[in-house]
Amino acid sequence: MNGERPPGPGGSGRAARLGDLDDEQLVAALREVLMAVDPPPKQSVDLAKDIFGLRMVDAELAALVEDAGLAVTRAGDAPRLAVFDADGLGVEIEVIPGPRPRSWQLIGQLFPPAPARIRIRRQPHEAPEVTADDLGRFMIDQLPAGPLSLAIEVDGRRPVVTDWIAVG
Amino acid sequence: MRVSSEQDIADPVPGLVLAAAAGDARAWDDLVDRFSPLVWSVCRAHRVHDEDAADVFQMTWLRLLENLGRIRDPQRLPGWIATTCRRECLAVLKRSRSATVMDSEHLDVLLGGDAPADEPVLTADQHAALWRAFSHLTAWCQQVLRALIINAEDGRPSYLDVAAELGTRPGSLGPTRGRCLKHLRELLETEGI
Numbered sequence: 001m002n003g004e005r006p007p008g009p010g011g012s013g014r015a016a017r018l019g020d021l022d023d024e025q026l027v028a029a030l031r032e033v034l035m036a037v038d039p040p041p042k043q044s045v046d047l048a049k050d051i052f053g054l055r056m057v058d059a060e061l062a063a064l065v066e067d068a069g070l071a072v073t074r075a076g077d078a079p080r081l082a083v084f085d086a087d088g089l090g091v092e093i094e095v096i097p098g099p100r101p102r103s104w105q106l107i108g109q110l111f112p113p114a115p116a117r118i119r120i121r122r123q124p125h126e127a128p129e130v131t132a133d134d135l136g137r138f139m140i141d142q143l144p145a146g147p148l149s150l151a152i153e154v155d156g157r158r159p160v161v162t163d164w165i166a167v168g
Numbered sequence: 169m170r171v172s173s174e175q176d177i178a179d180p181v182p183g184l185v186l187a188a189a190a191g192d193a194r195a196w197d198d199l200v201d202r203f204s205p206l207v208w209s210v211c212r213a214h215r216v217h218d219e220d221a222a223d224v225f226q227m228t229w230l231r232l233l234e235n236l237g238r239i240r241d242p243q244r245l246p247g248w249i250a251t252t253c254r255r256e257c258l259a260v261l262k263r264s265r266s267a268t269v270m271d272s273e274h275l276d277v278l279l280g281g282d283a284p285a286d287e288p289v290l291t292a293d294q295h296a297a298l299w300r301a302f303s304h305l306t307a308w309c310q311q312v313l314r315a316l317i318i319n320a321e322d323g324r325p326s327y328l329d330v331a332a333e334l335g336t337r338p339g340s341l342g343p344t345r346g347r348c349l350k351h352l353r354e355l356l357e358t359e360g361i
């Protein structure tokens with residue numbers, strides 16, 4: 001048992017060590033953890049289980065290296081520009097609001113320019129596919145809001161998957 | 169009350185992570201079942217709105233899915249998950265105008281700090297550790313503490329109300345609370361957070 005408790009957290013308001021908090025402070029910290037009196041919605045949990053089918057074990061990851069337009073509000077018009085990088089393959093995409101509400105349009109470019117098959121990883125059971133032309137350009141429209149990752153297959157190399165980003 | 173460090177010896181989580189990484193869908197389901205409450209509680213702690221919370225929830229699991237083969241220390245998975253979820257919460261809060269502002273006046277007073285009103289006070293690691301330690305308390309301790317916290321108005325729970333709800337003597341609540349918090353503190357010491 002500690003002989004002397006260090007002063008309670010002040011200033012930044014962050015607890016130094018949870019084990020050093022007195023009863024009142026510990027209860028307050030617990031309150032933050034327990035505020036979720038509602039359990040996670042079953043639909044969300046089921047969806048989370050379902051995504052296991054999206055896993056592509058032998059794919060290479062194209063990491064997100066640039067993401068401009070992230071701070072736009074939901075109703076904002078600024079384009080979202082994201083750049084992903086894998087070894088020897090770059091992917092640049094621009095996402096803009098589509099003509100219909102809650103629908104988006106994506107314009108993409110592969111570097112170096114090359115044709116490719118591009119699959120939208122969303123639901124395991126339906127994976128819309130588009131093709132990048134000889135100049136590595138592709139477009140997806142009527143993209144619903146939600147998490148997005150692209151699986152890109154260029155001849156002669158392992159499939160590449162982009163980091164997940166949130167669209168909309 | 170005994171310190172339940174024995175429960176930590178057979179931690180199934182590292183095995184589940186390995187199995188899921190190897191393609192075992194049931195191991196993945198198990199991980200989702202185990203940690204969904206944690207992910208959800210981190211969303212709520214950030215006062216993320218319902219629709220956004222669902223998005224953050226999915227994104228957190230997607231990030232784990234992509235990183236299954238790269239988790240260096242599976243025993244610290246709760247902290248990894250909480251940190252990832254927190255990052256997504258902050259990204260959503262920056263983007264969305266629909267987040268409600270947390271009324272943390274009581275939290276500030278009790279913690280003696282000047283935490284900004286719309287920011288949780290615990291780090292993600294602390295959130296995960298506290299959640300984990302709490303879940304290792306006896307069922308009775310969990311019930312008592314949960315009831316005392318949820319029934320608190322103006323920071324002071326009515327012991328009469330809580331006692332009636334739990335079917336116990338009001339006079340026993342104070343000592344029980346003290347004992348349970350002491351046990352919780354012991355569990356936290358073993359977590360080292």
